[in-house]
Amino acid sequence: MDKQLIKSLAQVVGEQYTLADRESLACYGYDSTPELESRPGVVVLPGNQEEIGKVLALCHGAGVRVTPRGSGTNLSGGSISFDGGVILQTSRLNRIIEIDEENLTATVEPGVVTSALHREVEAKGLFYPPDPGSMNISTMGGNVAENSGGLRGLKYGVTADYVMGLKTFLADGELLKTGGKVVKDVAGYNLNQLLVSSEGTLGVFSEITVKLIPKPQCKKTMLVHFPQLEQAALTVSQIIAARIIPATLEFLDRVTIKCVEDYAHVGLPLDVDAVLLIEVDGHPAVVEEEAAGIRAICERQGCSFFQTAATADEALKLATARRVALSALARLRPTTILEDATVPRSAIAPMVKLIQETARKYDLTIGTFGHAGDGNLHPTCLTDERNRDEIERAHRAFAEIFEATIAMGGTITGEHGVGVAKKKYLPLLVGNAGLRVMRGIKGALDPNGILNPGKIF
Amino acid sequence: MDKQLIKSLAQVVGEQYTLADRESLACYGYDSTPELESRPGVVVLPGNQEEIGKVLALCHGAGVRVTPRGSGTNLSGGSISFDGGVILQTSRLNRIIEIDEENLTATVEPGVVTSALHREVEAKGLFYPPDPGSMNISTMGGNVAENSGGLRGLKYGVTADYVMGLKTFLADGELLKTGGKVVKDVAGYNLNQLLVSSEGTLGVFSEITVKLIPKPQCKKTMLVHFPQLEQAALTVSQIIAARIIPATLEFLDRVTIKCVEDYAHVGLPLDVDAVLLIEVDGHPAVVEEEAAGIRAICERQGCSFFQTAATADEALKLATARRVALSALARLRPTTILEDATVPRSAIAPMVKLIQETARKYDLTIGTFGHAGDGNLHPTCLTDERNRDEIERAHRAFAEIFEATIAMGGTITGEHGVGVAKKKYLPLLVGNAGLRVMRGIKGALDPNGILNPGKIF
Known part of the structure; x- marks a missing residue:
């Protein structure tokens, strides 16, 4: 990295917010994606919105590449600089600028942590529904850049x-x-929606205004066990067919159930194929009716256990089974490959079966959990990156899973982004026309290609 | 128009669906926008999806411009060919291809009429909420190209x-x-959302898949009179502040009320400043509570009349006051300029006042009605395009209204599109950066500039 550029950057953001020492560069050299690491040339932390523009103008002039970064919870390598460029770290821009109760909006800087926004708006009886798994550390800038999902996506988007x-x-x-x-x-x-999910390749957000909705009056949390996978899948279909849209409709498979129970001891049985975590929310009368409708469907499908949380504490405990799924799986082996293949919800059962068969075929341990109501599954391969043979098999298995996903009318990524991790699968999904259009847009907005280069395509 | 090209087009779509006679060209020479008319060179009506591609490939090769068109209900001149080019008329592509009850989607061709889709999905207990004023003739292709709104936008988007x-x-x-x-x-x-509202300048839709939701179980329709404008505006704010999101929250001003009463004799009073039409829908318990909450707010604000429809027929009658507003205003003078200035909903009262003052200043009759809950107003100027002096004053008045809209944090068009009618105001709203990016995207997707040229920018 050019010393003069580092000096100029330090003049913009300040010496202490321009990091070029070995230790700092190592810290910013990876994100939550396995197998990827690359040290940036320098890390800058702007302290106000204008400084973002000044940093970009400098780098644009110098032809130096920039990777915007929030908390580094990215799961597709999107927040790593692979070319020794500049990491533009947004964490100092963490002001909730306004909560407008009349227009039902919140305006925030990109470094605001998602769950901090949740707390602020909920204190005013309002609700910001997106709740990605990483919400306690992820930032709003990253959420917008990646179009993060979460557990409440089915009802709330x-x-x-x-x-x-x-x-x-x-x-x-x-x-x-x-x-x-x-x-x-x-x-x-609609440039707003073009910028959402552009993964830092088209611009760097300095301010974000989001819609709020009234906070649901109450909710009911249910945990259901199914001896057979098909029973759980049919239950999902029949809940939707009954015109009930739960806020949350989450799934754990047998491998995940075992790992969660070993880890958190929440009382899950080890002899069932599937567990569903279901939450309905809204007006008390609606919640009562929908919960009763769901219970009837689960029992008709032959669930072996149905529990409704009696208190908020109990609800939290039931939800724990799902919330800890990733951590529980991750502790089994050194390397966790978490994917987010997504299919139309009607294809959930064949998709889970295909994942299980592919795991057997390649002799891998893959636990699957995720947003069954959205068709958004997280097949999670437990492996060890030092075992090159096993890692190779894992890559071959996921290639087959993604091909099948596309054949079922699904997508290669429901909420984690393409980044570098899924680049090779994108042409399969969007075709020549899609790639041509995306490249054209990138060229129009970033003609010198300095923004988060090498990501998406 | 080149005779050889017309012959080639006829080979693609058939002789009878290639119209180049004077009468046909006259019929396709205007849409619902006042003051605009221009005859195309030829009109083609493809009979299947592939023919759209073939027509475009021919025109692209020949460097001839193409304007896609549905039912011609466009209000910004977007479906008129201003350069004697090709009108690509989608009305023969009118199949509802599939209603998928498991995935809650409908897939349609672009020529499907919006209300026809409503009927089909509602027969299955499902709901497609967007309900633009023209829904009985407008097509889904046009709705997507323009991102049409409607009366249910507040709750349903x-x-x-x-x-x-x-x-x-x-x-x-x-x-x-x-x-x-x-x-x-x-x-x-997110190319999907880039194409939505691109007004036919980036591509021509051949198939559209939309999300459906469960049909609300019941609804309640209320009509409320307010002696003073401020009372109505405060009522809107307080309903939202009470965390109630009605499906519909519509407003009529004094000029509109008088015209509607003269036209439809629905029993509106002539001595009030404002009427609100409010609809809540959903679960019966929710509907009851929300309706009671709304009544209390209206009464606290000093409404002079509050009526709740007792039957579905009565609800239809109450909604008539709003549904006929445009027709009622339009019969007063030969030319109706219907605008769609949109402000944050907290700015509804100052906006209506400003419109009324501007009308007085320029000696014009402007009736205002629209989606108060969305901040999306329809100031409607009743004029005569043969009276050039009055038309000039109308244009000056709207220029002031749009400037004020932008100053209030609003937009020049909430749901009618930019087309040619609003082109001159766009730079004011989106600035140089916005124009540069939009032009870059247009250049990337349509390098020869053949698609609906001259629209937006």
Whole structure:
């Protein structure tokens, strides 16, 4: 990294927020994606929104590449700089600028932690539904860049459904304002939604305005065991067919159940194929009816156990089984490959079976859990990156799983992004026309290709 | 129009679906936008999806411009060919291809009429919420291209919120598939949402997959009179502050009330400043509570009349006051300029006042009605395009209204599109950076500029 550029960057953000020592560069050299590591040339932490623009203008002028980064919880290598470029770290920009109770919006800086926003708005009787698994550390900037999902996606949608306005610094440092507090806006192309899920390749957010909704009055949490996988899958279909849309409809398979029980001792049985965690929320009368409807469907499908949480504490305990799934699986082996193949929800049962068969075929341990109501599964391979033979088999297995996902009308990533980890599968999904259009857009917005280069395509 | 090209087009879609006679060209020379007319060179009506691609490939090769068109209900001149080009008329592509009850999706061709889709899905207990004013004639292709809103936008959102998958023919005739039936998909840029509201400038839709939701179990319709405008505006704010999100929260001002009463004799008073039409829907218990809450707020604000529809017929009658507003205003003078300035909902009262003051200043009759809950107003100027002086004053008045809208954090168009009618206001709203990015995207997707040229920017 050019010493003069580092000096210029330090003049913008300050010496103490320009990190170029070995230890710092090592810390920013990886994110939550396994098998990937690469040290940046320098890390800068802007202290206000304008500094983002100044950093970009400098790098654009110098032809130096920039990777924006929040908390580094990215699961597709999106927050790693692979070319010794600049990491633009947003964590100092962590102000909740406004909660507008009249227009039901919140405006935040990109470094605000997702669950901090949850707490602030819920204290006012409002609700920001997106709740990615990493919400206690992930930032809003990262959530918007990746279009993060979460456990409440089935009823409430994902981050994209809540983004109303953005301030974004383009590659050359020019500020672009899109959307705002109006709930209807069709003036020109929908750049807001183009920027959401662009994975830091089209611009760097400096301000985000999201929609809020009234907080649901109450909720009911249910945990259900099924001896057979098909019973759980049919239950999911029949709940939707009964015109009930739960807030949460989560699934754990046998491998995951065993790991969770070993880890958290929440009383899960070891002889069932599937567990569903179901939450309904809203008006008390609706919650009662929907919970009763769900119980009837589960029993008709032959569930072996049905528990409704009697208290909020008990609800938390039931939800623990799902919330700890990843940690429970991750402790079994040194390397955890967490994927997010997503299919139309009607294809959940064949998809889980295919994952299990593929695991057997390649002699791998794959636990599957995830958002059954969304068709968004997390097949999680437990392996060891030092075992090259096993890692190779894992890659071959996931290649087959993604091909099958696409054949079922699904997608290679429901909520984790393409980054570098899924690049090779994207052409299969979007075809030549899709790639051509995406490359054209990237070229139009970032002609010098300095923004998070090498990601997506 | 080149005779050889017309012959080639006729070979693709058939002689009888290639219209080049004077009468046909006159019929396709205007849409629902006042003051605009221009005859195309030829009109083609493809009979299947592939023919769209073939028509585009021919025109792309010949460098001839193409304007896609549904029912011509466009309000910004978007479906008029201003350069004697080709009108690509989608009305023969009117199949509802599938209603998938398991995945809660409907897949349609672009020529399907919006209300026809409503009827089909509601017969299955499902619901497609977007209900633009023109829904009995407008097509789904047009709705997606314009991101149409409607009366249920406050609670249910607009067309964009329901588009899950698109098949789109690009300018050169290549087919682009985006999205599908998965409810979570972050594989690459969100081209789906870029194409929604692109007003026919980026591609021509051949297939549209939309999300469906369960049909609300019941609804309650209320009509409320307010002596003072501020009372109505405060009522809107306080309903939202009470965390009630009605499906519909519509407003009529004094000018509109008088016109509606003269036209439809629905019993509206002539001495009030504002009428609100409010609908809540959902579970019976929720509907009861929300309706009671709304009544209390209206009474606290000093409404002079509050009526709840006792039957479905009565509800239809109450809604008539709002549904006929445009027709009632339009019969007063030969030319109706219907705008869709949109502000954050907290700015509804100052916005209505500003419109009324501007009307007085320029000696114009402007009736205002619209979606108060969305901040999406329809100031409607009643004029006569033969009176050039008055038309000039109308244009000056709207220029001031749009400037004020932008100053209040609003937008120049909430649901009607930019087309040619709003082009001159767009730079004011999106700035240089916004225009630069939009032009870059247009250049990337349609390098020869053949798709609906001259629209948006």
